[in-house]
Amino acid sequence: MEDYILALDQGTTSSRAIIFDHKGQIKSTAQKEFTQIFPQSGWVEHDPNEIWSTQASVAAEATVKMGINGSNIKAIGITNQRETTIVWDRATGEPVYNAIVWQDRRTAAFCDQLKKDGKTDLVRAKTGLVIDSYFSGTKIKWILDNVEGARDRANKGELAFGTVDSWLVWKFTRGHVHVTDITNASRTMLFNIRTQQWDDELLELLDIPKSMLPEVKQSSEIYGETTTTIFASKIPIAGIAGDQHAALFGQMCIDKAMVKNTYGTGCFMLMNIGDEFIESKNNLLTTVAWKINGKIQYAFEGSIFIGGAVVQWLRDGLGIIKKSAEVEKLAASVKDTQGVYFVPAFAGLGAPYWKPDARGTIVGLSRGTTSAHIALAALESIAYQTMDVLKAMEADAGMEIKELRVDGGATANDLLMQFQSNLLNCKVIRPNVVETTALGAAYLAGLAVGFWGSVEEIQQLWKSEKEFVPSGDPEVIKKGIKDWKRAIHATQSWNDELPENI
Incomplete structure (x- = not known):
């Protein structure tokens, strides 16, 4: 019988399993959504046991669908939502708190304080990251500071930290293996990506005991074997990478x-x-x-x-389309935007502008503007924003x-x-x-x-x-880029203070 590789894709809203053959073609898939928990505004959590149970069940489902058992699966690869933080008890394997998800903003004020304390350059030079609540480090600190007894237990070496990949490997190996890969480690704000080591200075800054941390491995090596009863035989877990890194390699x-x-x-x-x-x-x-x-x-x-989310807004916010798929037809019904530009800064402007207080702006409206022009401008905004980031790169x-x-x-x-x-x-x-x-x-x-x-x-x-391949009039494209820059300028200036005498 043919052999296969099982990929586990543990995402933000669902756990998926996909089986690939030797040609890299998909042979079987299974997917399960899980609960999003919002305890208060700006907080986002997941239940780590639900992450595990959904991931384990789709792994079994994808193999059963094909009528194969573990002996046909040569290895398991894991890719995961990055930065999401889990802390658990080493003895019982029970989480001490829910997983704090990458989108969670509860540590934003602490991050602002770190910036005020002049730590930005230190963090960037060691980790390549900006100081932000997005990354795992401040989430671990929050758990240690806010869960009763957690800091004492961590100091005694009783607690383990992991991103979602570490948690899944721990569960699949029944606590025998506590590892992460270097891509996931690089998103914690605790890992020095030049020396490729956990950084003592950053651990001290965030007051996190080193004993909690997983061993950092390569993205492709055998970390351990499954010891759970999901598969008939033991399968090596042999690849780990955060979702965006895995996509770069997959491409x-x-x-x-x-x-x-x-x-x-x-x-x-x-x-x-x-x-x-x-x-x-x-x-x-x-x-x-x-x-x-x-x-x-x-x-x-x-x-x-805001990429594809701008299309969801056209559907749910403006109501000019019923289904997201309709946007292409509507946008294609006009030959250009008639000078309309849409900067979808609903959640501020990201790279390379970094204006968190900016808000969405539509400029260039006239009596002749229709829903089709706005739809086309919305689509074009995805491409213009991509261009801005790629030019910075x-x-x-x-x-x-x-x-x-x-x-x-x-x-x-x-x-x-x-x-x-x-x-x-x-x-x-x-x-x-x-x-x-x-x-x-x-x-x-x-x-x-x-x-x-x-x-x-x-x-x-x-x-x-x-x-x-590129086509179209270079002069028109050049003018479009210039007008996009003007639209960005208008968006950025919306929050500027006005002089008193206006």
């Missing part, structure tokens, strides 16, 4: 200056910058892309808060982007993809397997057990489904 962006953009609710862009740490001058994050066979690759990361890296590899829901929109290609003046490539995050985890696991012999072998499997 086979293995050379310098290769870039992928995931178009989801927001957009995440990662650019492979090679084996040297480069500190961003444009407020991008520097992160670890992966580490394989002792070799580390770094990446720049930039994110857009090019400037920081001193490298020119030759092509953009894309994945995520909005990539099904040909109109958007073509406009993206025109704006960037480079090829935009959509792969034939769009589940690039799970695929990346499968590749990393398969490499570690010899299911695939080399990265070069995997490269041969990567195929494009459609390529978009």
Whole structure:
């Protein structure tokens, strides 16, 4: 019988399992949503036991659907929502508190204090990150400071910390293995990505005992074997990477200056910058892309808060479409936006502007403006924002982007993809397997057990489904970019203080 790799994709709203064959094609999938917990405004939690139970059940379901048992699965690869923080008791395996999710803002005031104390440069130089409640470090501190007895137990070595990957490995191995991979470690704000070690100075700054932390491993190696009863035989767990890093690998962006953009609710862009740490001058994050066979690759990361979410707003907020899929047809019914620009800064402006107090703006409206012009301007805003981040990446890296590899829901929109290609003046490539995050985890696991012999072998499997090449009038595109900059300027100035005499 044929052999397979099982990828576990533990996301923010659901747990998924996907089985891949030797050609990197999907053979079986299963998915389960789980509860989102909002104890108060700005707080987001998950139940760690529900994360585990949904992930374990979809793993079993995907294999049962195919009529295979564990002996046909050569390895398990794990990819996960990053930064989400779990602290549990080493003896009982029980969490001391719910998982605090990456979106959770409860530690924002503490992060502001760290910035006021002048810690920004220290954190960036060591971790490649900005100080933000998004990352795990301050979430761990909050649990130790606010859960009764937690700090005492942590100081005695009784508690373990992990991101979701660590928690799943702990559960699959019944507490025998406490590890994370270097990509997940690089998102904690506690890990020095230059020395590739947990950083004592940062641990002291956040008052976190080192004994809680998992051992940091490569993204592709055998960490342990499953000892649970889900599978008939023991299966090696052999690949781990955070979701965006796994997608970069799944897209086979293995050379310098290769870039992928995931178009989801927001957009995440990662650019492979090679084996040297480069500190961003444009407020991008520097992160670890992966580490394989002792070799580390770094990446720049930039994110857009509102990508596909702008289409959901057209549907739910404005009511100009009934289903998200209708936006392409509506937008295609006009030849241009008639000078309308839409800056969807609903949650502030992200990279490279970083204006958290900015708000959404539509400029250039006239009596002739219709819902179709606004729909087209909304779609174009996704491409313009992507362009802004990619130009910042090019400037920081001193490298020119030759092509953009894309994945995520909005990539099904040909109109958007073509406009993206025109704006960037480079090829935009959509792969034939769009589940690039799970695929990346499968590749990393398969490499570690010899299911695939080399990265070069995997490269041969990567195929494009459609390529978009630049077209359109360069002068029109240039004017559009200039007008977008004016729209951004209008958005930024909305919150400026007015002089008294106006």
